[in-house]
Amino acid sequence: MRFNELAQQRRSIHHFTDEPVTDEELETVLEAARWAPSAGNAQPTRFLVISDELNREMVWESTTGIEGVTPQNFIKKAPVHIIVLADTRAYKGKQSSLFMERFLFQDTSAATMNLLLAVSDTGLGACWVGMFRDEALRESFNIPTTLKPVAIIPVGHTESKEKPRPRKPLTELVYHESLSG
Amino acid sequence: MRFNELAQQRRSIHHFTDEPVTDEELETVLEAARWAPSAGNAQPTRFLVISDELNREMVWESTTGIEGVTPQNFIKKAPVHIIVLADTRAYKGKQSSLFMERFLFQDTSAATMNLLLAVSDTGLGACWVGMFRDEALRESFNIPTTLKPVAIIPVGHTESKEKPRPRKPLTELVYHESLSG
Numbered sequence: 001m002r003f004n005e006l007a008q009q010r011r012s013i014h015h016f017t018d019e020p021v022t023d024e025e026l027e028t029v030l031e032a033a034r035w036a037p038s039a040g041n042a043q044p045t046r047f048l049v050i051s052d053e054l055n056r057e058m059v060w061e062s063t064t065g066i067e068g069v070t071p072q073n074f075i076k077k078a079p080v081h082i083i084v085l086a087d088t089r090a091y092k093g094k095q096s097s098l099f100m101e102r103f104l105f106q107d108t109s110a111a112t113m114n115l116l117l118a119v120s121d122t123g124l125g126a127c128w129v130g131m132f133r134d135e136a137l138r139e140s141f142n143i144p145t146t147l148k149p150v151a152i153i154p155v156g157h158t159e160s161k162e163k164p165r166p167r168k169p170l171t172e173l174v175y176h177e178s179l180s181g
Numbered sequence: 182m183r184f185n186e187l188a189q190q191r192r193s194i195h196h197f198t199d200e201p202v203t204d205e206e207l208e209t210v211l212e213a214a215r216w217a218p219s220a221g222n223a224q225p226t227r228f229l230v231i232s233d234e235l236n237r238e239m240v241w242e243s244t245t246g247i248e249g250v251t252p253q254n255f256i257k258k259a260p261v262h263i264i265v266l267a268d269t270r271a272y273k274g275k276q277s278s279l280f281m282e283r284f285l286f287q288d289t290s291a292a293t294m295n296l297l298l299a300v301s302d303t304g305l306g307a308c309w310v311g312m313f314r315d316e317a318l319r320e321s322f323n324i325p326t327t328l329k330p331v332a333i334i335p336v337g338h339t340e341s342k343e344k345p346r347p348r349k350p351l352t353e354l355v356y357h358e359s360l361s362g
Contacts, residue, residue: 110309
Protein backbone atom coordinates (compact mmCIF):
# COMPACT_ATOMS: atom_id res chain seq x y z
CA MET A 1 0.00 0.00 0.00
CA ARG A 2 1.33 3.43 -0.89
CA PHE A 3 1.61 5.75 2.07
CA ASN A 4 -1.00 8.22 0.84
CA GLU A 5 -3.61 5.48 0.80
CA LEU A 6 -2.83 4.67 4.45
CA ALA A 7 -2.89 8.36 5.41
CA GLN A 8 -6.31 8.78 3.83
CA GLN A 9 -7.84 5.56 5.22
CA ARG A 10 -6.69 6.10 8.79
CA ARG A 11 -9.37 7.65 10.96
CA SER A 12 -10.15 8.23 14.63
CA ILE A 13 -11.87 5.15 16.07
CA HIS A 14 -14.41 5.41 18.89
CA HIS A 15 -15.71 1.81 19.00
CA PHE A 16 -13.67 -1.19 20.09
CA THR A 17 -14.35 -4.93 20.30
CA ASP A 18 -13.37 -7.13 23.26
CA GLU A 19 -10.49 -8.69 21.32
CA PRO A 20 -7.23 -8.10 23.20
CA VAL A 21 -4.26 -6.31 21.68
CA THR A 22 -1.33 -8.74 21.50
CA ASP A 23 2.16 -7.93 22.74
CA GLU A 24 3.35 -8.22 19.15
CA GLU A 25 0.79 -5.68 17.90
CA LEU A 26 1.73 -3.34 20.73
CA GLU A 27 5.41 -3.63 19.93
CA THR A 28 4.76 -2.92 16.25
CA VAL A 29 2.99 0.37 16.93
CA LEU A 30 5.49 1.51 19.57
CA GLU A 31 8.35 0.61 17.24
CA ALA A 32 6.93 2.91 14.53
CA ALA A 33 6.65 5.71 17.09
CA ARG A 34 10.24 5.18 18.17
CA TRP A 35 11.52 6.06 14.69
CA ALA A 36 9.84 9.45 14.49
CA PRO A 37 12.18 12.43 14.19
CA SER A 38 12.88 14.82 17.06
CA ALA A 39 14.64 18.16 17.37
CA GLY A 40 18.36 17.44 17.64
CA ASN A 41 17.44 13.72 17.85
CA ALA A 42 16.76 14.35 21.55
CA GLN A 43 14.05 11.62 21.57
CA PRO A 44 11.93 12.96 24.43
CA THR A 45 8.89 10.72 23.81
CA ARG A 46 7.97 8.07 26.39
CA PHE A 47 5.01 5.69 26.47
CA LEU A 48 3.06 4.52 29.51
CA VAL A 49 1.08 1.42 28.52
CA ILE A 50 -2.07 0.82 30.59
CA SER A 51 -3.91 -2.51 30.26
CA ASP A 52 -5.20 -3.20 33.78
CA GLU A 53 -8.93 -2.56 33.99
CA LEU A 54 -8.84 -0.47 37.17
CA ASN A 55 -5.99 1.58 35.78
CA ARG A 56 -7.93 2.19 32.55
CA GLU A 57 -10.80 3.44 34.68
CA MET A 58 -8.39 5.98 36.18
CA VAL A 59 -7.28 7.08 32.72
CA TRP A 60 -10.93 7.64 31.86
CA GLU A 61 -11.41 9.62 35.08
CA SER A 62 -8.68 12.02 33.97
CA THR A 63 -10.93 13.01 31.04
CA THR A 64 -13.83 13.89 33.40
CA GLY A 65 -14.44 17.08 35.34
CA ILE A 66 -13.17 19.46 32.64
CA GLU A 67 -15.52 22.40 32.18
CA GLY A 68 -17.24 22.41 28.84
CA VAL A 69 -15.72 19.07 27.81
CA THR A 70 -17.66 15.80 27.53
CA PRO A 71 -15.82 12.89 29.24
CA GLN A 72 -14.37 10.46 26.70
CA ASN A 73 -16.53 7.48 27.71
CA PHE A 74 -15.62 5.50 24.59
CA ILE A 75 -12.06 4.98 25.78
CA LYS A 76 -13.28 2.62 28.55
CA LYS A 77 -13.87 -0.05 25.92
CA ALA A 78 -10.32 0.04 24.53
CA PRO A 79 -8.21 -2.80 25.99
CA VAL A 80 -5.04 -0.69 25.97
CA HIS A 81 -4.39 2.97 26.65
CA ILE A 82 -1.04 4.44 25.64
CA ILE A 83 -0.25 7.63 27.53
CA VAL A 84 2.25 9.64 25.53
CA LEU A 85 4.70 11.52 27.73
CA ALA A 86 7.41 14.10 27.08
CA ASP A 87 10.56 13.55 29.11
CA THR A 88 11.79 17.09 29.61
CA ARG A 89 15.17 15.77 30.78
CA ALA A 90 15.88 14.91 27.13
CA TYR A 91 16.34 18.65 26.50
CA LYS A 92 18.92 19.13 29.24
CA GLY A 93 21.64 21.49 28.03
CA LYS A 94 19.51 22.89 25.19
CA GLN A 95 19.57 26.66 25.57
CA SER A 96 16.66 27.68 23.37
CA SER A 97 13.28 28.08 25.07
CA LEU A 98 11.80 26.69 21.85
CA PHE A 99 12.53 23.17 23.11
CA MET A 100 10.13 23.43 26.04
CA GLU A 101 7.56 25.68 24.32
CA ARG A 102 7.41 24.10 20.90
CA PHE A 103 9.66 21.08 20.23
CA LEU A 104 8.31 19.18 23.23
CA PHE A 105 4.88 19.12 21.56
CA GLN A 106 6.24 18.74 18.03
CA ASP A 107 8.49 15.79 18.87
CA THR A 108 5.86 13.89 20.85
CA SER A 109 3.24 14.61 18.17
CA ALA A 110 5.46 13.26 15.41
CA ALA A 111 5.83 10.05 17.42
CA THR A 112 2.07 9.94 18.10
CA MET A 113 1.29 10.34 14.39
CA ASN A 114 3.64 7.46 13.52
CA LEU A 115 1.94 5.38 16.21
CA LEU A 116 -1.56 6.11 14.85
CA LEU A 117 -0.48 5.23 11.31
CA ALA A 118 1.04 1.94 12.49
CA VAL A 119 -2.18 1.19 14.41
CA SER A 120 -4.17 1.61 11.22
CA ASP A 121 -1.66 -0.37 9.13
CA THR A 122 -1.88 -3.20 11.68
CA GLY A 123 -5.67 -3.33 11.37
CA LEU A 124 -6.27 -1.85 14.81
CA GLY A 125 -8.10 1.34 15.75
CA ALA A 126 -7.12 4.30 17.93
CA CYS A 127 -7.96 7.90 18.70
CA TRP A 128 -5.86 10.90 19.75
CA VAL A 129 -7.32 12.21 23.03
CA GLY A 130 -5.89 15.55 24.10
CA MET A 131 -8.33 16.75 26.75
CA PHE A 132 -7.51 15.38 30.20
CA ARG A 133 -6.40 16.56 33.61
CA ASP A 134 -2.61 16.20 33.77
CA GLU A 135 -2.68 16.14 37.56
CA ALA A 136 -5.13 13.22 37.66
CA LEU A 137 -2.79 11.15 35.47
CA ARG A 138 0.24 12.19 37.54
CA GLU A 139 -1.40 11.11 40.77
CA SER A 140 -2.83 7.84 39.44
CA PHE A 141 0.37 6.61 37.82
CA ASN A 142 3.13 8.30 39.84
CA ILE A 143 4.28 10.38 36.88
CA PRO A 144 7.13 12.65 38.06
CA THR A 145 7.22 16.34 37.18
CA THR A 146 10.03 15.70 34.69
CA LEU A 147 7.54 13.82 32.49
CA LYS A 148 4.67 15.74 30.91
CA PRO A 149 1.56 13.83 29.74
CA VAL A 150 0.66 15.11 26.27
CA ALA A 151 -1.85 12.60 24.83
CA ILE A 152 -3.93 9.54 25.64
CA ILE A 153 -4.23 6.97 22.84
CA PRO A 154 -6.85 4.25 23.40
CA VAL A 155 -6.00 1.28 21.15
CA GLY A 156 -8.02 -1.80 20.28
CA HIS A 157 -9.56 -3.91 17.57
CA THR A 158 -12.59 -2.45 15.87
CA GLU A 159 -15.40 -3.33 13.53
CA SER A 160 -16.15 0.33 12.90
CA LYS A 161 -16.98 1.07 9.27
CA GLU A 162 -17.04 4.82 9.76
CA LYS A 163 -15.47 6.79 6.93
CA PRO A 164 -12.84 9.44 7.65
CA ARG A 165 -14.32 12.85 8.44
CA PRO A 166 -14.22 15.29 5.53
CA ARG A 167 -11.20 17.51 5.01
CA LYS A 168 -10.85 20.97 3.48
CA PRO A 169 -9.58 20.87 -0.12
CA LEU A 170 -5.92 21.74 -0.77
CA THR A 171 -7.02 24.93 -2.55
CA GLU A 172 -8.07 26.30 0.87
CA LEU A 173 -4.88 25.20 2.63
CA VAL A 174 -2.01 26.02 0.27
CA TYR A 175 -0.43 29.39 -0.54
CA HIS A 176 2.32 30.04 -3.07
CA GLU A 177 5.33 32.33 -2.57
CA SER A 178 3.49 34.85 -0.36
CA LEU A 179 0.32 35.40 1.64
CA SER A 180 -0.38 38.67 -0.19
CA GLY A 181 -2.21 38.97 -3.50
CA MET B 182 5.69 -1.66 1.85
CA ARG B 183 4.41 -2.07 5.38
CA PHE B 184 4.20 1.20 7.28
CA ASN B 185 6.83 0.29 9.86
CA GLU B 186 9.39 -0.18 7.11
CA LEU B 187 8.66 3.33 5.79
CA ALA B 188 8.80 4.80 9.31
CA GLN B 189 12.20 3.25 9.89
CA GLN B 190 13.68 4.12 6.49
CA ARG B 191 12.59 7.78 6.55
CA ARG B 192 15.34 10.09 7.70
CA SER B 193 16.19 13.78 7.76
CA ILE B 194 17.87 14.73 4.48
CA HIS B 195 20.47 17.51 4.29
CA HIS B 196 21.69 17.08 0.69
CA PHE B 197 19.61 17.79 -2.39
CA THR B 198 20.24 17.43 -6.14
CA ASP B 199 19.26 20.07 -8.72
CA GLU B 200 16.32 18.00 -9.95
CA PRO B 201 13.11 19.99 -9.58
CA VAL B 202 10.15 18.79 -7.54
CA THR B 203 7.19 18.33 -9.90
CA ASP B 204 3.72 19.73 -9.20
CA GLU B 205 2.46 16.16 -8.96
CA GLU B 206 5.06 15.23 -6.32
CA LEU B 207 4.21 18.38 -4.39
CA GLU B 208 0.50 17.61 -4.51
CA THR B 209 1.11 14.05 -3.28
CA VAL B 210 2.95 15.16 -0.15
CA LEU B 211 0.51 17.98 0.64
CA GLU B 212 -2.40 15.59 0.12
CA ALA B 213 -0.99 13.23 2.77
CA ALA B 214 -0.62 16.15 5.17
CA ARG B 215 -4.21 17.22 4.54
CA TRP B 216 -5.53 13.91 5.93
CA ALA B 217 -3.77 14.18 9.29
CA PRO B 218 -6.07 14.32 12.32
CA SER B 219 -6.67 17.53 14.28
CA ALA B 220 -8.38 18.33 17.58
CA GLY B 221 -12.10 18.57 16.88
CA ASN B 222 -11.27 18.22 13.15
CA ALA B 223 -10.50 21.96 13.24
CA GLN B 224 -7.86 21.54 10.48
CA PRO B 225 -5.64 24.52 11.37
CA THR B 226 -2.67 23.55 9.21
CA ARG B 227 -1.74 25.70 6.20
CA PHE B 228 1.18 25.39 3.79
CA LEU B 229 3.15 28.20 2.17
CA VAL B 230 5.06 26.74 -0.79
CA ILE B 231 8.23 28.65 -1.72
CA SER B 232 10.00 27.81 -5.00
CA ASP B 233 11.33 31.19 -6.19
CA GLU B 234 15.09 31.42 -5.67
CA LEU B 235 15.08 34.85 -4.04
CA ASN B 236 12.24 33.81 -1.76
CA ARG B 237 14.14 30.69 -0.75
CA GLU B 238 17.06 32.94 0.14
CA MET B 239 14.73 34.81 2.48
CA VAL B 240 13.58 31.55 4.08
CA TRP B 241 17.23 30.72 4.72
CA GLU B 242 17.78 34.19 6.19
CA SER B 243 15.07 33.47 8.76
CA THR B 244 17.29 30.68 10.14
CA THR B 245 20.23 33.07 10.63
CA GLY B 246 20.95 35.43 13.51
CA ILE B 247 19.68 33.14 16.28
CA GLU B 248 22.05 33.07 19.23
CA GLY B 249 23.73 29.71 19.67
CA VAL B 250 22.16 28.26 16.52
CA THR B 251 24.04 27.50 13.29
CA PRO B 252 22.16 28.81 10.19
CA GLN B 253 20.65 25.95 8.18
CA ASN B 254 22.75 26.49 5.06
CA PHE B 255 21.76 23.15 3.55
CA ILE B 256 18.22 24.31 2.91
CA LYS B 257 19.42 26.69 0.17
CA LYS B 258 19.93 23.69 -2.12
CA ALA B 259 16.37 22.39 -1.76
CA PRO B 260 14.23 23.47 -4.75
CA VAL B 261 11.09 23.81 -2.60
CA HIS B 262 10.51 25.01 0.94
CA ILE B 263 7.18 24.29 2.58
CA ILE B 264 6.47 26.63 5.48
CA VAL B 265 3.97 24.97 7.79
CA LEU B 266 1.59 27.47 9.37
CA ALA B 267 -1.07 27.23 12.06
CA ASP B 268 -4.21 29.22 11.27
CA THR B 269 -5.36 30.25 14.73
CA ARG B 270 -8.75 31.28 13.31
CA ALA B 271 -9.53 27.55 12.98
CA TYR B 272 -9.92 27.47 16.79
CA LYS B 273 -12.47 30.30 16.91
CA GLY B 274 -15.16 29.47 19.45
CA LYS B 275 -13.04 26.82 21.22
CA GLN B 276 -13.05 27.71 24.89
CA SER B 277 -10.14 25.66 26.19
CA SER B 278 -6.74 27.34 26.27
CA LEU B 279 -5.32 23.93 25.33
CA PHE B 280 -6.10 24.69 21.69
CA MET B 281 -3.64 27.58 21.49
CA GLU B 282 -1.07 26.16 23.92
CA ARG B 283 -0.99 22.54 22.83
CA PHE B 284 -3.30 21.48 19.99
CA LEU B 285 -1.94 24.16 17.67
CA PHE B 286 1.45 22.44 17.78
CA GLN B 287 0.03 18.91 17.93
CA ASP B 288 -2.26 19.38 14.93
CA THR B 289 0.37 21.01 12.72
CA SER B 290 2.96 18.42 13.77
CA ALA B 291 0.67 15.53 12.86
CA ALA B 292 0.28 17.08 9.40
CA THR B 293 4.04 17.65 9.15
CA MET B 294 4.78 14.04 10.05
CA ASN B 295 2.37 12.81 7.37
CA LEU B 296 4.08 15.15 4.91
CA LEU B 297 7.56 13.84 5.77
CA LEU B 298 6.43 10.23 5.41
CA ALA B 299 4.86 10.95 2.01
CA VAL B 300 8.09 12.70 0.95
CA SER B 301 10.05 9.57 1.79
CA ASP B 302 7.47 7.26 0.16
CA THR B 303 7.67 9.38 -3.02
CA GLY B 304 11.47 8.99 -3.16
CA LEU B 305 12.14 12.59 -2.18
CA GLY B 306 14.04 13.93 0.82
CA ALA B 307 13.14 16.53 3.45
CA CYS B 308 14.06 17.80 6.89
CA TRP B 309 12.01 19.31 9.74
CA VAL B 310 13.56 22.70 10.54
CA GLY B 311 12.19 24.26 13.72
CA MET B 312 14.71 27.01 14.48
CA PHE B 313 13.89 30.24 12.65
CA ARG B 314 12.87 33.80 13.34
CA ASP B 315 9.08 33.97 13.03
CA GLU B 316 9.20 37.72 12.43
CA ALA B 317 11.60 37.36 9.48
CA LEU B 318 9.20 34.94 7.79
CA ARG B 319 6.22 37.19 8.57
CA GLU B 320 7.89 40.20 7.00
CA SER B 321 9.24 38.40 3.95
CA PHE B 322 6.00 36.67 3.01
CA ASN B 323 3.29 38.96 4.44
CA ILE B 324 2.14 36.35 6.93
CA PRO B 325 -0.66 37.89 9.05
CA THR B 326 -0.70 37.55 12.83
CA THR B 327 -3.57 35.04 12.59
CA LEU B 328 -1.13 32.55 11.01
CA LYS B 329 1.75 31.21 13.09
CA PRO B 330 4.80 29.73 11.32
CA VAL B 331 5.68 26.46 13.07
CA ALA B 332 8.11 24.63 10.76
CA ILE B 333 10.16 24.96 7.58
CA ILE B 334 10.37 21.81 5.44
CA PRO B 335 12.95 21.93 2.63
CA VAL B 336 12.02 19.30 0.02
CA GLY B 337 13.98 17.97 -2.93
CA HIS B 338 15.44 14.97 -4.67
CA THR B 339 18.46 13.43 -3.03
CA GLU B 340 21.22 10.96 -3.61
CA SER B 341 22.02 10.84 0.09
CA LYS B 342 22.81 7.34 1.32
CA GLU B 343 22.96 8.36 4.97
CA LYS B 344 21.38 5.88 7.34
CA PRO B 345 18.79 6.98 9.92
CA ARG B 346 20.33 8.24 13.15
CA PRO B 347 20.24 5.72 15.98
CA ARG B 348 17.25 5.57 18.32
CA LYS B 349 16.96 4.56 21.95
CA PRO B 350 15.61 1.00 22.40
CA LEU B 351 11.95 0.54 23.40
CA THR B 352 13.09 -0.78 26.79
CA GLU B 353 14.22 2.79 27.62
CA LEU B 354 11.04 4.42 26.35
CA VAL B 355 8.15 2.24 27.53
CA TYR B 356 6.62 1.96 31.00
CA HIS B 357 3.86 -0.42 32.07
CA GLU B 358 0.88 0.47 34.31
CA SER B 359 2.79 2.97 36.46
CA LEU B 360 6.01 4.99 36.69
CA SER B 361 6.75 3.64 40.15
CA GLY B 362 8.49 0.37 40.90
